[in-house]
Amino acid sequence: MSTGFHVVVLGSLVPDMLQTLEPVQGPAGPGLKNELMLPAVLDPWAAHALFEAAHLASQHAGSKVWLVSLGPKAKLQQLMMSIAQKAPFELVAVDGSASGFADAFAVAEALAGAIEKIAGLDRSRLLLFGGCASASRDAGTVVQMVGERLGIADQFLAADELRVSPDGMLTVLERVEGGRYLVSDVAGPPCVVAWATGNLPEPPNNPQVGMLNMRGIMPALQKAASAPLASTGTTYVSVEVPKQDRKTRIVKDVPLDDMAREIADWIKA
Amino acid sequence: METILFLAHTDDDGALGRVALEALTGATQLRSQMPGAKLAFGILGADTATATQSASGCGADAFYAVAGVDFAASRYASDAAALEAICRAAGATIVVAPATARFNRVMPGVAQRLNGRIDTHVSGFTVNGDELRVQRGFYRQRMVATLTRSVRPWFLTVDGGVFQPWAGASAAVSVQMLDVTLGDALRRTTVTGYQAPEANAQTIRPDANLLFVAGVGWTKKQSDGQVHLDEAASAILGFLDKASASLGSSKSLVDQSSEGHNVFSFMSHLNQVGQTGATPRHPKGLSTCCHGEEPHVVGWRFIGERRAINLDANCGWAQGKADVVYVADAFELVRKITKLL
Numbered sequence: 332m333s334t335g336f337h338v339v340v341l342g343s344l345v346p347d348m349l350q351t352l353e354p355v356q357g358p359a360g361p362g363l364k365n366e367l368m369l370p371a372v373l374d375p376w377a378a379h380a381l382f383e384a385a386h387l388a389s390q391h392a393g394s395k396v397w398l399v400s401l402g403p404k405a406k407l408q409q410l411m412m413s414i415a416q417k418a419p420f421e422l423v424a425v426d427g428s429a430s431g432f433a434d435a436f437a438v439a440e441a442l443a444g445a446i447e448k449i450a451g452l453d454r455s456r457l458l459l460f461g462g463c464a465s466a467s468r469d470a471g472t473v474v475q476m477v478g479e480r481l482g483i484a485d486q487f488l489a490a491d492e493l494r495v496s497p498d499g500m501l502t503v504l505e506r507v508e509g510g511r512y513l514v515s516d517v518a519g520p521p522c523v524v525a526w527a528t529g530n531l532p533e534p535p536n537n538p539q540v541g542m543l544n545m546r547g548i549m550p551a552l553q554k555a556a557s558a559p560l561a562s563t564g565t566t567y568v569s570v571e572v573p574k575q576d577r578k579t580r581i582v583k584d585v586p587l588d589d590m591a592r593e594i595a596d597w598i599k600a
Numbered sequence: 601m602e603t604i605l606f607l608a609h610t611d612d613d614g615a616l617g618r619v620a621l622e623a624l625t626g627a628t629q630l631r632s633q634m635p636g637a638k639l640a641f642g643i644l645g646a647d648t649a650t651a652t653q654s655a656s657g658c659g660a661d662a663f664y665a666v667a668g669v670d671f672a673a674s675r676y677a678s679d680a681a682a683l684e685a686i687c688r689a690a691g692a693t694i695v696v697a698p699a700t701a702r703f704n705r706v707m708p709g710v711a712q713r714l715n716g717r718i719d720t721h722v723s724g725f726t727v728n729g730d731e732l733r734v735q736r737g738f739y740r741q742r743m744v745a746t747l748t749r750s751v752r753p754w755f756l757t758v759d760g761g762v763f764q765p766w767a768g769a770s771a772a773v774s775v776q777m778l779d780v781t782l783g784d785a786l787r788r789t790t791v792t793g794y795q796a797p798e799a800n801a802q803t804i805r806p807d808a809n810l811l812f813v814a815g816v817g818w819t820k821k822q823s824d825g826q827v828h829l830d831e832a833a834s835a836i837l838g839f840l841d842k843a844s845a846s847l848g849s850s851k852s853l854v855d856q857s858s859e860g861h862n863v864f865s866f867m868s869h870l871n872q873v874g875q876t877g878a879t880p881r882h883p884k885g886l887s888t889c890c891h892g893e894e895p896h897v898v899g900w901r902f903i904g905e906r907r908a909i910n911l912d913a914n915c916g917w918a919q920g921k922a923d924v925v926y927v928a929d930a931f932e933l934v935r936k937i938t939k940l941l
């Protein structure tokens with residue numbers, strides 16, 4: 332009998348978080364100025380999902396991790412240079428827009444289609460991982476929609492921990508209101524886990540892992556199918572950068588007691 | 601003609617939570633702005649009677665409920681089945697729901713089942729003729745878009761703080777109780793309860809008037825060349841206690857804890873605000889020993905009045921991000937403020 336998990340991680344690239352972004356209107360809808368030139372990183376919450384997946388796989392013999400990424404091929408290739416050394420995975424690339432303005436419904440369709448084509452994926456052992464929201468669309472919707480398309484009825488959002496019992500039961504801790512966790516037990520895979528930060532630090536680069544991954548990455552990029560991502564019926568009326576409109580008053584060279592009084596009064600007001 | 605369906609779940613005490621009541625205001629406003637629109641009310645929970653009664657005066661044309669022990673806990677499989685049934689029974693074309701943790705998890709899947717579209721964390725809507733337009737943030741609040749969709753049903757989840765909570769007298773209404781039966785395949789998950797992340801998780805108080813944010817400066821060498829962690833911890837906790845404030849943190853500070861360094865036992869990454877953390881809503885915010893860098897300030901998007909204490913007069917807060925910056929040593933100043941509270 333096969334053992335271990337088949338973990339499919341959904342994750343793609345987003346513009347570096349420190350980058351200032353400017354919207355532009357293109358023929359197919361809004362986008363980012365110089366989008367293809369912007370430095371990109373693996374979407375942070377999806378990156379946590381990948382690290383958790385690799386950790387889980389390392390603890391359960393027979394497990395395997397796939398990273399399913401939808402993005403422009405050339406940008407995906409660049410991204411792989413920085414993440415291939417982090418964790419062992421097999422890349423499944425889908426060539427298409429990684430824009431936050433692309434519709435979640437169409438993105439989910441493309442991703443589910445790519446997962447259905449993965450050779451050797453055992454859906455009864457499937458853990459579908461992803462981030463709890465992207466740093467692009469920032470909606471927290473795609474992972475659940477892919478789960479639905481794959482017929483998975485056990486789903487978790489904003490998870491920080493997944494424990495596996497010896498009998499195969501999975502315990503998931505999800506972030507809920509008030510800084511608490513909701514604790515659930517699920518009988519086993521298949522299930523969907525969209526991760527918050529998890530508990531693992533970013534793994535150090537491992538050149539050996541990088542070399543192994545790279546063998547599969549180039550062919551995966553070459554055979555990446557393209558996904559047109561229709562956004563039927565959606566019209567963006569405007570896209571703008573939120574205004575920074577505070578006039579900051581700087582208080583300095585004032586006795587601390589006066590500052591303390593002013594702040595205390597403000598808090599109590 | 602649109603049929604607007606408001607969806608809610610009961611809270612653990614059987615009532616409607618604040619965010620749900622706020623979203624209900626949004627749904628009723630929307631109905632009044634859309635010519636000829638119908639409003640339906642749908643709810644799920646162990647016992648939905650109290651919650652339905654409390655909102656019965658909202659003017660909905662129809663009320664639907666899925667109730668029973670199977671629907672008490674926040675579980676994807678049963679929630680999705682119940683919400684799908686309500687949406688179908690109501691013939692919803694627009695669905696308005698609160699962005700609670702429970703609904704954030706399930707609503708995208710329900711939209712998928714109904715072949716609909718979804719926009720989450722909606723921060724407002726306007727009606728232009730008979731066209732509904734919604735606003736929401738993209739790229740972790742670095743951009744705001746206004747958009748409209750023609751595909752139905754269109755699901756909208758509304759964050760807390762956008763509308764005033766709905767309030768009104770009760771009315772006599774008849775509720776259609778929908779029968780949703782769960783097979784074993786939908787009971788594979790059992791919710792076993794809540795867990796506080798660490799000993800002092802109560803530092804996160806969503807209803808607090810003030811968000812107090814600690815930055816990495818609290819753990820840095822101070823003017824005497826020493827690190828003062830115990831003093832920092834007692835200054836922060838003392839303040840939180842007196843001010844009944846909620847505690848936020850910069851990423852750098854909580855990252856230090858997770859790397860196993862010294863730092864504060866009362867804070868975890870759940871406290872982190874910012875681009876990769878939380879974006880809480882509070883009327884006021886006080887930042888201390890934190891630089892106010894862009895990815896951090898994203899977490900302050902929904903903080904009304906903002907003040908900061910920093911040794912550096914040129915810190916990020918001074919660049920139009922805070923209303924007032926106090927150039928001072930936070931160790932001393934925070935202790936003094938605490939005494940006055």
Ligand SMILES: Cc1cc2nc3c(=O)[nH]c(=O)nc-3n(C[C@H](O)[C@H](O)[C@H](O)COP(=O)(O)OP(=O)(O)OC[C@H]3O[C@@H](n4cnc5c(N)ncnc54)[C@H](O)[C@@H]3O)c2cc1C
Nearest residue numbers: 348815816817850851874875876877889890891896911930
């Ligand atoms: C992809 C990505 C995502 C990120 N996401 C987030 C996020 O979600 N949240 C987040 O917070 N950051 C995030 N960051 C990190 C962010 O860019 C900053 O590095 C971080 O916010 C800095 O934390 P800090 O202000 O606590 O520390 P520092 O920048 O080190 O600032 C410390 C401050 O303390 C002040 N100080 C020191 N001693 C005192 C004293 N005695 N009294 C008063 N002031 C004092 C100093 O003047 C200084 O301004 C992200 C970065 C990246 C690349």
